[in-house]
Structures are given as structure tokens and as C-alpha cells.
Amino acid sequence: MDRFLFLTFGGLSTGAVYAAFALALVLIWRAARVVNFAQGAMAVATAYVGYAVASATGSYWVGLGAAVLAGLLLGALVERVLMRFVGHANPLNEVIVALGLVLLIQAVLGMVFGNGYRPAAAPFDTDALTLGGVAALSPYDLWVLGAVLVVVVLLALLFTRTPIGLRMRAAAFAPEVSRLLGVDVSRMLTLGWALAAAVGALAGMLVVPTGLGLHPHAMDLVFVVAFTAAVVGGLDSPAGAVVGGLLVGLILSYVTGYLGPDTTPLAVLVLLLAVLLVRPGGLFSSARARHV
Amino acid sequence: MTGVLEVEAVSAGYGPVPVLRDVTFAVPAGTIAAVLGANGAGKTTLLRTLSGLLRPAGGRVRFDGADLRGVRVERLVRRGLAHVPEGRGVVAELTVEENLRLGGLWRSDRADARRAQDEVYELFPALARRRRHAGHQLSGGERQMLALGRALIARPRLLLLDEPSLGLAPKVTAQIMALLRRLCDDRGLTVLLVEQNVRSALSVADQGVVMSLGRVVTAAPAARLRDDDQLRHAYLGF
Amino acid sequence: MTATRPSARSGVDRPAGPSPLRRLLPGAPAAAGPRGSTLLRHLAGAVLAGTLVVLLTNQLAPYQNLQVARVCAFLCVTAGYTVLVGLNGQLSLGHGALMATGAYTVALVQRAFDERGVQGRWILPLSLLAALAATALAGLVIGLAAARLRGPYLAGVTLAVATLVPAISTIFTGVFNGEQGLRFPAETPPAVLGAYFQPERWLAWIALLAALLTVLLLANLVRSRFGRSLRAVRDDEVAARLAGIHVARTQVLAFVVSAGCAGLGGGVYAVLTATVAPGKFPLELSLFLLMAIVIGGLGSLAGAVWGAVLLVALQDLPSLLTETFSLPSGLAQRLEGNLALAVFGLILIVVMLAAPGGLHGAARTLVARLRTRRRAPEH
Numbered sequence: 001m002d003r004f005l006f007l008t009f010g011g012l013s014t015g016a017v018y019a020a021f022a023l024a025l026v027l028i029w030r031a032a033r034v035v036n037f038a039q040g041a042m043a044v045a046t047a048y049v050g051y052a053v054a055s056a057t058g059s060y061w062v063g064l065g066a067a068v069l070a071g072l073l074l075g076a077l078v079e080r081v082l083m084r085f086v087g088h089a090n091p092l093n094e095v096i097v098a099l100g101l102v103l104l105i106q107a108v109l110g111m112v113f114g115n116g117y118r119p120a121a122a123p124f125d126t127d128a129l130t131l132g133g134v135a136a137l138s139p140y141d142l143w144v145l146g147a148v149l150v151v152v153v154l155l156a157l158l159f160t161r162t163p164i165g166l167r168m169r170a171a172a173f174a175p176e177v178s179r180l181l182g183v184d185v186s187r188m189l190t191l192g193w194a195l196a197a198a199v200g201a202l203a204g205m206l207v208v209p210t211g212l213g214l215h216p217h218a219m220d221l222v223f224v225v226a227f228t229a230a231v232v233g234g235l236d237s238p239a240g241a242v243v244g245g246l247l248v249g250l251i252l253s254y255v256t257g258y259l260g261p262d263t264t265p266l267a268v269l270v271l272l273l274a275v276l277l278v279r280p281g282g283l284f285s286s287a288r289a290r291h292v
Numbered sequence: 293m294t295g296v297l298e299v300e301a302v303s304a305g306y307g308p309v310p311v312l313r314d315v316t317f318a319v320p321a322g323t324i325a326a327v328l329g330a331n332g333a334g335k336t337t338l339l340r341t342l343s344g345l346l347r348p349a350g351g352r353v354r355f356d357g358a359d360l361r362g363v364r365v366e367r368l369v370r371r372g373l374a375h376v377p378e379g380r381g382v383v384a385e386l387t388v389e390e391n392l393r394l395g396g397l398w399r400s401d402r403a404d405a406r407r408a409q410d411e412v413y414e415l416f417p418a419l420a421r422r423r424r425h426a427g428h429q430l431s432g433g434e435r436q437m438l439a440l441g442r443a444l445i446a447r448p449r450l451l452l453l454d455e456p457s458l459g460l461a462p463k464v465t466a467q468i469m470a471l472l473r474r475l476c477d478d479r480g481l482t483v484l485l486v487e488q489n490v491r492s493a494l495s496v497a498d499q500g501v502v503m504s505l506g507r508v509v510t511a512a513p514a515a516r517l518r519d520d521d522q523l524r525h526a527y528l529g530f
Numbered sequence: 531m532t533a534t535r536p537s538a539r540s541g542v543d544r545p546a547g548p549s550p551l552r553r554l555l556p557g558a559p560a561a562a563g564p565r566g567s568t569l570l571r572h573l574a575g576a577v578l579a580g581t582l583v584v585l586l587t588n589q590l591a592p593y594q595n596l597q598v599a600r601v602c603a604f605l606c607v608t609a610g611y612t613v614l615v616g617l618n619g620q621l622s623l624g625h626g627a628l629m630a631t632g633a634y635t636v637a638l639v640q641r642a643f644d645e646r647g648v649q650g651r652w653i654l655p656l657s658l659l660a661a662l663a664a665t666a667l668a669g670l671v672i673g674l675a676a677a678r679l680r681g682p683y684l685a686g687v688t689l690a691v692a693t694l695v696p697a698i699s700t701i702f703t704g705v706f707n708g709e710q711g712l713r714f715p716a717e718t719p720p721a722v723l724g725a726y727f728q729p730e731r732w733l734a735w736i737a738l739l740a741a742l743l744t745v746l747l748l749a750n751l752v753r754s755r756f757g758r759s760l761r762a763v764r765d766d767e768v769a770a771r772l773a774g775i776h777v778a779r780t781q782v783l784a785f786v787v788s789a790g791c792a793g794l795g796g797g798v799y800a801v802l803t804a805t806v807a808p809g810k811f812p813l814e815l816s817l818f819l820l821m822a823i824v825i826g827g828l829g830s831l832a833g834a835v836w837g838a839v840l841l842v843a844l845q846d847l848p849s850l851l852t853e854t855f856s857l858p859s860g861l862a863q864r865l866e867g868n869l870a871l872a873v874f875g876l877i878l879i880v881v882m883l884a885a886p887g888g889l890h891g892a893a894r895t896l897v898a899r900l901r902t903r904r905r906a907p908e909h
Contacts, residue, residue, distance in 0.1 A: 035682035037689070085883050091681045092621045093882055096824060099623070099817050100878025106814075107872035111864050163397050170383050170394050177381040180343060181442070182369040182398035220813055224693055227686045265697040269690040273675055276683055 015249015021226030031192030040223030043204030075197025234282025302351030610791025616829020629796030661797030669789020711807025827888025
């Protein structure tokens, strides 16, 4: 029972990171109908920036800010310089360009920083606190959960309460109509990419100290898990991404805890296939609304 | 200046095949012009070209004397031009309220945008009752009201309307046509109306522009098109 | 296209193409002869290409022959891969894992015979056939799921498959020996060729034979009714269904064929070094393969050849650079591996942005553009 609780808390914490990652994927999917396969690599790149700044300034928080800023810039850059010019004749084109970006980013990181592991210190203790004899959450887990919660709330407010959020939603749902109403759709698209990459950057900063380590391929598996989380929740639904992330985090925590860490990729594949074959739109899809 | 909207020798199309060829006509300020013609005559393409969604291959579009070439679509609304596209263009995922807000977001005069929104609710009480409903929950008539109302929030001087009567009950169509007439007479709004429903269009229009296979075959006062049997038979088939 | 008569106006009353059906099936050969002659033509081409390469291998040093062998092994994979992605529109990122499936099958089969002391020339073809069959089976499983998935979803699922390789090899350590991988008896040239026959040349011949068979088979497949079905499904599923094509079956079959080719290629690849290990089939391998078929032009078998050549050539680029420019060891170490990665990534991006049809497609577009420019003054 203690172990079950321990795994549950751990699963919620990693699940929060997956949720943030999945949210980043959903943001771009909604804005541009592109699954950003470069999300993981982009997050690694910004995490390198973040931890480099953190070790240079001695402050984790300055590093975190730098990573998020780098995410905003990188996201905007990728949209303005690459994705904008991809032909839409074939829906696979964007995926292929994103995959090229994965190779390029990982190679550049390897050339600049080397392929080995880099130090990435956590700002809080990662050892679990015991509550009434049960090992529960570590202070770092609490920070992760809190940070993701704040981001989710901020994004929800941005999209539902602000004019810019309304513009972004309209531009995503009906680009042509939005242009006729004076919305600069192309700018909204850039903003969407920037925002998503910033959320991804935060997720990257959060996930690196949890035993993952900082190296160019750190996010390969994380991306697949986040994609699974996004699919579980439905690529169209930000709320679904959050729930999907937590759910996938929990499931993988139990699988890893009871069956061993090597089974994780297999569990991810099984989960992904199960959701896609049983409920392709995800658990929270708004597909019905789209058909009208 | 002969009128608010001047279309001069415009040609446009998708790919190498031109859909519009040498289209010329003008709509004087404060009047309604109805663009009539069969399916495939190029009516919708004409509107898309006027609002910049489609780049013309040749010719000139002038609005209040200023050339619209090279003006980006999203800037046109700031110049007083509103386009209600075919299929009504209500954003189905947004609520009625959000759709209306969207129509006024570009305006710096926030107070007036809000005032315009209230006016739309007054004009269409049905919309006021469904404020919080998503676009996809509305009936066809309500969507048309919403699209039209949203365009009016921009306080346009020129309104481009694509098939406002499509799929609507005759009574609703008549209401909308009457509203257009009133806006023209009271506020000096200029309207370019694309219609399949020739009778109801000619009932409110000042001028009829008849198109066939991408060309303007005749542009005449609506009354003449209505009353001249020969013209009507030749171009409109009834 | 038939030339437009000077009097004819553009577009509207141009005489129709060869037949309405032909125009419905884009990419259909304009003037394909009877099937027999296509097969003969391809066969003649294969024999000619094979002879040339065999002659070439006689002139090459051992390492270069190994390169030729690697190109041929990759060609098996890229040829099948480009048919799936280019002609059928299914983007799989799991072909690296499928190669691993083939490679491990060869290793396991060969070890099984070796442990029982069985020897013979027939073991190699048998193990390669087993690799093909095992991978085709894996392809069937993935393909059945894939037929219900579209675009990015399929890419995501197959990406998950690609991450499985190290996990599977560790979970079933007893069978696959984890990170260490498996060794099996190396392939040696038969005695008839003489005692001093270069082993690498023999390996190149084996790989060449596999590649020629694969390409020959695929070339005929692409020209067949099945090939047209592949394209029809890619272009418009609904239209294909209305035309009587069984969409799901076509997609699954495409995946099986493509997987089988990947398995054969992976098997040959394993034979070249007589070892398999999960480290040889990382996630990037699938991306490399994608680069190879993109640069040649998706769906083009000739492009698959160029892709395979570039794949092998570019992987040697960093060591070539460090040797010629004698870079400091720290820098050289960082460039090692990463430079090829960067080049591959750049190629993927640049080709997709500048010439989505690949090098072949770019040339074709250029010719077409020149032609229309010449025709333009008519109007």
C-alpha cells in the first residue's frame, strides 16, 4: 500500500510534466494543424540554455526565465523561418520538416556541448518527504506540480478572458473568417508556436532533474509519452491534454514501479494503440463540434 | 468620384484558368447592388477578389477612390469594408457573444464597439437570448443574423454579402432584406449583395449586375431588370 | 501531353487525354506496354546494373566493397520505404525497428544452426527468408493498426515502435542479450572462388543480389494494378473506395511489403558485420532512412538508390573531414557523428522547403516550367 501511494504521488508529479508537454503539442495542433515532432528537441535545446544560464549566474530562477524566453524565441523562429514555407500539398510535409529539425537541433547541441550528460541541479530537494510513515512527494515534486498548475491556469485565462486569446482561438478555428474580421492570422500563428515552445521549455526544465539528465536525446522518449498523453486527451482539447498527461503519468508510474523501468516504452505503445484504436478522437475530443 | 466602390476590368481566377474576365461596374454610395447570375458565374469569386482573399490577375478595385491592390485582407475592415462570406462564416466553436466581440476587436474605440454590440442584440433579439450558445448550436437564420450583426459591429461603409438568403425561410429572408434597405437609407451603407434568389434581391436592390461565365453581361437599374420582360428572360431565366 | 492545336483556346476545349480512366489515376504511366515487356525491361535493367556493380567490385579495396554492400543493404530498405511513404502516403518512423527485427531474426536463426553444429551454404538464404517473413509479419501487425490511423497519428505510433528496440532487447535479455547484442558466424566466400577471394567482395555480391531482387520486384509492383491502387488511396481515399479499391487492404499490404523489404535489408546489414546490437538501430536510423527517401524524391525507386548512396557516403563525411583538416581532437570528437546528423537534418528541411519532389522531382518541374514558358506566347 505504501508503495502504491508512493508510485501515485510520483506518477502525478511526472504526469504534470507530461501534461505541460502535451499542452504544448495541443497548442500547436490547434493553431496550425501540425503535430510538432520537434517539440522534444526544442525543449532540450531550451533546457541547455536554461541550465547554462543557471550555472553561469548561479541562480536556477534566472535560468528558468532564460529557458522560457528561449522557448518563445525558438518557437517564433521555427514558425517564421521554416513552417510558414512548408508546402501543404502533402500533409506529411510538416512532419518531415519537424523531424529534420530534430536531427539538426540534436546535432548542434552535440557539437556545441558534447554528447555526454551535463549537470542540471534541481532547485529543491528531490528526496521524498515522509508523511505519517509514508514516502510521499518531494519538495521538487511539489514545485513541479505547482509550476504546471500555474501555467495551466494562466493559459486558460489567456485563452478565455483576453482579446488576444479570443483572436488566437478564432484564427485557429476559422482563419479566413478571422482575417475578414481584422485578425492578423499569421501573427497569431507565430504567437501560438512561441507560446507552445515556451510551455515546452518549462516542461523541459522541470523534467531534466528527475533522473533524466541533460543530454541531446533526453526528450526522445518524453516526446513519445507526451504525444501519447495528447492523444489520450484528444489533440484538440487543452483540458484533455492536462488530464491525459496526469493519467499517462500515473499509469507509467505503476508500470515502472511494479514491472520495471524497461517495460515503459512497451507500455507507452500499448496505451497509445489502445486509445487510437478504441477512441481515435481521444477521451475529451470536441470532434462533434467540428463536424457542424 | 462616381461611387464608393469601383471595379475596373478585374480578372481573377484559381490557377491558370480565369474565372473573372474584365469585370467592370460601380456601386454608388448608399445604394444596394445585387450581383445576379447562375451557379459558376463567378459571383463568389468576385466577392473574394474584392475583399482581397483572392489576388486579381489584372484590373483595379477602388474604394472611396483609394486603390485596394496590395492592401492586406485583415486591414480592409479598418477601411470600412466588411465581407460576410458564403456559408455565413460564423465561428462554430465560439459563442455568440465571442463571435460578436471578435467583430469589434480591431477597433480602438472600445466603448463604441460595445455600443455596436448592444445594437446588434437589439436588432436581433434572438441572438440576445442565445448569447452563451456556441455557433454550432444556432439555426441557419440565427447564424445569418450573427454573421450580419458581427459585420455591422465594424460600422462598415461597404458591406459585401454572399448569399444571405441561402437556406433561409422566405420570411427571414424578407426581414434581412428589409434591414439592409433600412441601413442603406438611414446610415448611407453601401451594399454589394450576391444572390441566387433573384426576386428577393431585386426587390431591395437599386442596381442589378448580371454575370455569366465570369463576365458582366449587363448592369442596369433593378427596376428595369424587374420590369423589362426581355432583359429578365434573356439573363435571369424567369 | 498532346500538343494543343494553334486554333484551340486554352483549357476549355482542349482534346481530352489518352482516356478518362488514365487521368483518374495520377502518375499512371502514359504509355505502358503489355505487362510482360515491362518485366523484361526491368529485368534487363537489373542484369545490366548488376553486371556493372560486380565489375566495379572487382576493382575496389575491401573497405570500399563494404561500402557498396552497405549501400545495397540500405537500398533494400529505402526502396520499400519510399513505396510506403511516397506512393501510399503512410509515414512510418518505425522502419529502423523493422530493420532491427530482420537483423535479429538472421542472428537468431544462424546461431540456432551454429549451436547445433549444422553448417551449409543454404543457411544464409534461409535466415534472410526468415528475416523477411518475420518482418512482414511485424509489418502486418503494425499495418493493421496503421490502416485505421492517419498522418501524424501513424507517425506517432511508429515513432513509439522505434523507441522499443533497446527496451525489447533488455526485457528479453535471455534471447537478445541486452545492450551487448548477438554475434553469429561470419559469412565467408565459397571455395570455388579461390582461396584469396576478398571476403568483402563476396558480401557486396550478396547485398547486391538482395537489392536487385528487391528493386526488381518493387519496380514491377509499382507498375502493376496494385501500384495504381496505392497511389489512388494516397490521393483520395473516398474516390479510391468508389472506384472499387479495398482501401484498408491496400494500406495493410503496402505496409507488409515495405516491412518485408526493411527486414531483408536489416538482415543483410547484420550479415555484413556478423553482429547485431540495439545500438545499431537507434531512433535516428529511422530519420536517416526518411532523409534518404526524401532527398531522392518520395515514391521514386531511382530516388531510393540515390538516397541509399548518400546515406552511406554522408556517414563517412566527419571522419573524412577530421582526416583531411587534422582538427583538434576535442572538436573532432564532437563533430564525429554529429556532423552527419546535422547534414541529414538540413537536407530534410531544405529539400522539403525548396524541392518537395526531391532531386528527381525538381528536375522534372524545371523541365515542365521551361515547356510552359515556351508555350505561353500563344495567348
